[in-house]
Amino acid sequence: MSKIFRNQLFIPIAALLLLAVFNLIADPSFFKITLGYNSAGDPVLSGYLMTILDYGSELAILAIGMTLVTAASGGQDISVGAAIAISGSVVLRVLCGRDHHAETMQAPIIVAFLISCVVAMIFGAFNGALVAFFKIQPMVATLILFTAGRSIAAWINNNELPIVNEISFSYFGGFIPGIPVPTPFFIALACVIVIFLALKFTNLGLYTQSVGINESSSRLNGLNPEFIKFLAFIILGLCVAVAALIKVSRLSTINYSVIAKDIEMDAILAVALGGNALSGGKFNMGASILGAYVIQFLTTTLYKFNVPADALPAYKAVVVILLVVFSAPTVREFFSGLWKKMTKKGVEANAKA
Amino acid sequence: MKKKVLAVLLAAAMVLGLTACGGAAASSDGAAAPADGGAGGKLIKVGIINNDPNESGYRTANDKDLKAAFTEANGFQASFAYSLKNDEQITAAQKFIQDGVDYLLLSAADTAGWDSVLKDAQAAGVRVILFDRTIDADPSLYSASIVSDMEKEGETAVNWLKGQNLSEYNIIHIQGVMGSAAQKGRSGAVDAAVASDGWNIVTQQTAEWNAEKAQQIVQSVIDAGTPFNVIYAENDDMAKGAVAALDKANISHGVGKDVIVMGFDCNKWALEELLNQNWNYDGQCNPFQSQYILDVIKTLESGQEPAQKTIIMDEKGFDATTITADDVNNYGI
Structure with missing residues (x-):
């Protein structure tokens, strides 16, 4: 039993079950999924669970990169929201060209996406270089982009707010005609599969963890810690580009000051909720991704109960407090000790009888 | 070696990015504030303090409108300062007063904290016109306030x-x-x-x-x-x-x-x-406030005071x- 407590997946699964049970008691219709049609006449599944799968996807994608960055560098990137604004702005800049209300797209979506990937990876590399080569604290290094990012995003489009009028662009954040499951979920799924294959068939996971656990001993073992950290930030940049595509596609436009606002905090929370040490080292990718969906589960639940949007951070803060308390080694030891005592007593009682 | 090349490249990219941003800002400032040399003494000097034009589409339109109105061709020498922070705006206002502007146009980030700097303005003979947002200060400290209701x-x-x-x-x-x-x-x-x-x-x-x-x-x-x-x-x-x-x-x-x-x-x-x-x-x-401001300045230039201190703009639905x-x-x- 104490094995279950110690398993990393325990925290996110327990949180998920807690939320599920709460919703089941409060209103079982929470779990209802209905098949309907959207205004274009295509079948879509709808219901709270679908909403969670849909909106949790960007967070899950970001959680992948954030987990690697956390594990390798022992710090977090707080600039992902601003980076999403930049990379979303690039997508729209390429698609709309000079005319920010273009009727037709000026470039194929794939070209726009690839360019935005390159841009996001460059900004990731910028963060990565500061952290890996200049040894700046990750949170301080990424503070630069956190502050400047949204202005850069606005500058890319000359402060205009471009709008893409073509329907095919909205598929990435909505539904592909004929497929009733939201596309963001598939995109997230693809990212998850790619990262799991990468972790399974390359040394990425092993190297990242060893750098995170002990940088100098991994250097002695022939690893290049700077490069591993640098790589983690570039991978996060790629995740940012994918998340940005979904974000701008949802509304086919962008608002530089509010797009993906505070998403960095949710992404870090997802990593923490996955039971990963925020000081780096060992990580469990699956737990982080599950953590991301748990956070969206919480958000959707709060929306359902009409909690004002500006009060959401307060509830998330409660989750953070609980997490911090339960992940503290002393508290964990206390609970597993308690469990041992209880089972021991049970065994003794049985033996006497 | 590879690492060094990479680091240099990144640094270069970074610097390029910075200069690119800086360049854009500088050029827009340059366009807004023409050089003193050839202008002569006839231009009316205005200092305009606004919120960051990136804030919203509304603010972008507002800024564009002001830039179009206060040009040299219209007889103005305008300098612009942008900030979403009150203290930075106040610093900009002090600078404008020292530069000896004739008019200070202000869209304050925050309603409080403007008394002392506006008193300085009054002492220096600078007329203050508020646009878009009101402030908590004695009405005698400004000439007009142009706001949305x-x-x-x-x-x-x-x-x-x-x-x-x-x-x-x-x-x-x-x-x-x-x-x-x-x-x-x-x-x-x-x-x-x-x-x-x-x-x-x-x-x-x-x-x-x-x-x-x-x-x-x-x-x-x-x-x-x-x-x-x-x-x-x-x-x-x-x-x-x-x-x-x-x-x-x-x-x-x-x-x-x-x-x-x-x-x-x-x-x-x-x-x-x-x-x-x-x-x-x-x-x-309504973000198109320049016409209202120009009217007020015209009235003040002719030696009169505007009929009302608070001017509410027409807004449609x-x-x-x-x-x-x-x-x-x-x-x-």
């Missing part, structure tokens, strides 16, 4: 909604950042109508001017299956987010459809939605059934 914007919208004579009103009310002047004014009118006309509020939540949050709020109402027939969003972005959720659930919206969609700010794309009858109403928040393509071009921001 947010309460009136809300009332115009709510009166329009009353005029629709729906058999019942089930409203999703999506609010802006709580406590902002726009939110207070636009929410106040709805709350009053709820109390007096017995309208039903399905949900009243803040989406903090954010389209995505609005989309999630409306999505949540749809998922819950609660019926509604009006979306009252306090800006265009949030209305757009709400409409995205409606489209997903195949709920028709617009003129003669199931749900009435209302927005504010008159973005061009929003007025186009009205023209296509996908939305029903859009309330204006557009109905999808009567809006024209000309309106979209003239009033869209």
